[in-house]
Amino acid sequence: MSQAVSNEGELGGRILAPYGAFAFTLGFGWFVLAPLVPSEMARLAAPLWAILLLISLYGYAMVAGALPAGYYVSRRGPGPALVLSAVLTFAGLTLRALATSYDVFLAGQIVAALAYPFLIAPIGSVLRMSGVKATKTGTGVVIGTLFLGMAFGALAGGHLGSSSGLWVAVVLNVLAGGWLALLAVRQPPHRDRALGPLTLAVHPRWIVGFVVASTSVMFGSIATAALAHLHVPLAAVIGGNLTALTFLGSAVGAAAFGWIAQRMDQASDGLERGLGVAALALTLIAAAFLIGAIPMAAGGLSLTFLLLGIAGNAWYTLALEDSARAAVSAGAAGLATAGYSLASNVGVALIPVLLGPLAISAGGVWMAVTGALVALGAAVTLFTRGGTAEPAAA
Numbered sequence: 478m479s480q481a482v483s484n485e486g487e488l489g490g491r492i493l494a495p496y497g498a499f500a501f502t503l504g505f506g507w508f509v510l511a512p513l514v515p516s517e518m519a520r521l522a523a524p525l526w527a528i529l530l531l532i533s534l535y536g537y538a539m540v541a542g543a544l545p546a547g548y549y550v551s552r553r554g555p556g557p558a559l560v561l562s563a564v565l566t567f568a569g570l571t572l573r574a575l576a577t578s579y580d581v582f583l584a585g586q587i588v589a590a591l592a593y594p595f596l597i598a599p600i601g602s603v604l605r606m607s608g609v610k611a612t613k614t615g616t617g618v619v620i621g622t623l624f625l626g627m628a629f630g631a632l633a634g635g636h637l638g639s640s641s642g643l644w645v646a647v648v649l650n651v652l653a654g655g656w657l658a659l660l661a662v663r664q665p666p667h668r669d670r671a672l673g674p675l676t677l678a679v680h681p682r683w684i685v686g687f688v689v690a691s692t693s694v695m696f697g698s699i700a701t702a703a704l705a706h707l708h709v710p711l712a713a714v715i716g717g718n719l720t721a722l723t724f725l726g727s728a729v730g731a732a733a734f735g736w737i738a739q740r741m742d743q744a745s746d747g748l749e750r751g752l753g754v755a756a757l758a759l760t761l762i763a764a765a766f767l768i769g770a771i772p773m774a775a776g777g778l779s780l781t782f783l784l785l786g787i788a789g790n791a792w793y794t795l796a797l798e799d800s801a802r803a804a805v806s807a808g809a810a811g812l813a814t815a816g817y818s819l820a821s822n823v824g825v826a827l828i829p830v831l832l833g834p835l836a837i838s839a840g841g842v843w844m845a846v847t848g849a850l851v852a853l854g855a856a857v858t859l860f861t862r863g864g865t866a867e868p869a870a871a
Contacts (some may be wrong), residue, residue, distance in 0.1 A: 492555075493615055495657040496603070497622035499563065502653040503596065504626025505633070506570050506589065506646035507535060508724065511697050512635035512717030513642065515705060520639060521579040525702060529830050531583065532698045535590040536690075536825025539818050542594030547815025549595075555603040558595040559661035563654035565592040570650055574643040593822075597623070600797075600814050616798045617735015621728040624790055628724030631697060635717025680813065681861040683820035685753070685796035688854035689789050691824025692760060692847060696767075696785070697723060699833045703767040706837045719782045726786025734791035735798070749799075752792035753855035759785040760851045761844070768840030793821075796858070 510517065514528050521528070550558050569589025576582035597619075604615045634642045701716025709715060738748060763781045765771040800817040828850070835843035 492657075492660055493604075493618060495653065495660055496559070497618050498653040499559075499566075499650075499657040500596065500619050500623040501626035501629075502646070502649040503566060503592065504623045504628075504724070505630035505649055506566070506626075507532065507630065508627040508697060508720065509630035509634040509637070509642040509646055511631045511720045512701050512713050513639055514698065514701055515713060516639060521582060523579045525834060526830055527579065529698050529833055531586050533694065533826055533829050534583075534586045535593045536694070536822035536827075538587075538590035538593050539597075539822030540826055542591065543815040543819040543822065544812070546594035547812040550603060550606070551812060555606055556661045556663070559603070560658045562592040562595040563650075563658045563661075565589065565595075566650050567647070567654055570643070570647045574640075574647050594815075594818070597818060600801075611739055612801065613735045613739040613795075613798050615735075616801075617732045617738075617794050620790065620794050620797070621730075621732035621735070624724045624727035624731060624786070626724075627697070628721040628728060628786075630721075631717050631724060632721035633717075635714045680800045680817070681857050682796035682799045683817050684857045685854045686793060686800075686817045686821035687824040688850050689756070689793040689796075690821035691828035692851060693723065693727065693786075693789055693793075694825050695829040695833045695847070696720075696763060696782075698829050699836050700767065700782075703836045707767075707769050707773065709773065719779065722779055722783040723786035726783040726788075727790030728786075730787035730789070730791030731794040733787075735794050738795050738798070749792060749795045750858050752788050752795070753858035755788040756785065756792050757848070757851045757855045759788055761848050764836075764844040764847050767836055768844055770840070770844070792854075792858070 510528075510532055514525070514532075517523070517528050517531075518525060546558060566589050569585045569587070569592070571585070572588060573582055573585030576585055600616060600619060604612050604619075630642075630646070633645065637645060697720040700719045701713050704712035704716050704719075734748070734752070741748060759781060762771070763778075763785050766773065766778045766781060771777075797814060797817050800813045832843060832846060835846070
């Protein structure tokens with residue numbers, strides 16, 4: 478037993494790099510589609526809502542699979558779940574790249590989407606069971622690289638086009654997924670270990686996850702179409718750049734503020750509150766740009782999307798770790814972050830598809846409802862406390 482624990486500690490110091498790298502490829506593969514929404518509508522003969530559904534599919538997978546993935550990792554350890562995530566992503570992205578019809582493309586997206594719950598949902602347990610000690614920093618690194626991949630994917634999609642972009646995603650996945658799988662299979666089993674109580678700690682911060690995840694995906698997926706509706710030249714390229722800036726900011730916000738919060742410890746509650754208020758203000762400004770309520774200015778629009786990404790995902794990451802810290806054991810920490818992911822992706826599955834098209838058809842209503850959602854999350858942060866108890870190591 479002591480040898481197994483020792484091996485875990487050694488392995489934990491090395492698994493964070495491939496874990497983050499694979500999260501990068503997952504984000505890249507998904508959001509390479511964002512600037513391609515209009516072209517994929519034409520190529521696949523599908524309406525706007527159907528293409529937005531493709532981007533939102535991972536949200537449905539997280540809704541269905543987050544809690545089962547959390548329980549699975551709590552009982553078997555992170556190794557099998559990480560390997561399964563790599564295999565599913567490769568199969569789905571390859572099928573998607575080969576697709577010539579919407580139905581086949583949809584099937585590939587569904588398979589790839591199934592990887593998300595096993596990679597991201599139980600992050601609280603994956604980090605703790607793998608021996609990662611600085612969990613706020615580790616959470617920031619993984620979530621940050623996921624969003625960095627989204628940024629590069631959104632940026633690349635507008636320049637590579639459909640076929641090249643989809644195949645680049647496959648190649649990146651093979652490299653990072655193979656690296657992760659090779660290390661993950663060496664994770665020792667956890668079946669014989671005392672993991673502590675596996676209670677699901679429901680936390681008010683789940684609302685923050687719901688709000689930030691759903692609005693981030695909505696802004697990223699609707700940007701190109703909204704700009705085209707306003708007759709902005711080169712809308713696909715600019716929309717891809719804006720989405721990339723949002724996700725680049727998200728990567729910086731998650732990693733930097735995870736590191737800062739690790740050093741602030743309990744004082745980080747005030748930091749979260751400030752980030753929530755900043756995210757609300759920036760959301761309203763970005764929405765006003767996209768509906769034409771603020772005169773289009775490339776520099777101001779780009780800066781707004783970048784800052785929104787930084788504040789929004791820093792806020793999201795600290796709230797995610799709060800959920801894990803409210804759990805009573807390392808196994809339960811994975812359930813807590815799985816529940817947070819479940820709440821986040823209920824929003825991802827529903828909000829972009831239902832609310833996103835209003836940015837074009839009823840801009841004022843879209844801005845008001847989007848602002849109200851983010852205001853709800855900010856209120857939760859202002860009037861509730863974050864998690865305070867660090868889960869015991871398994």
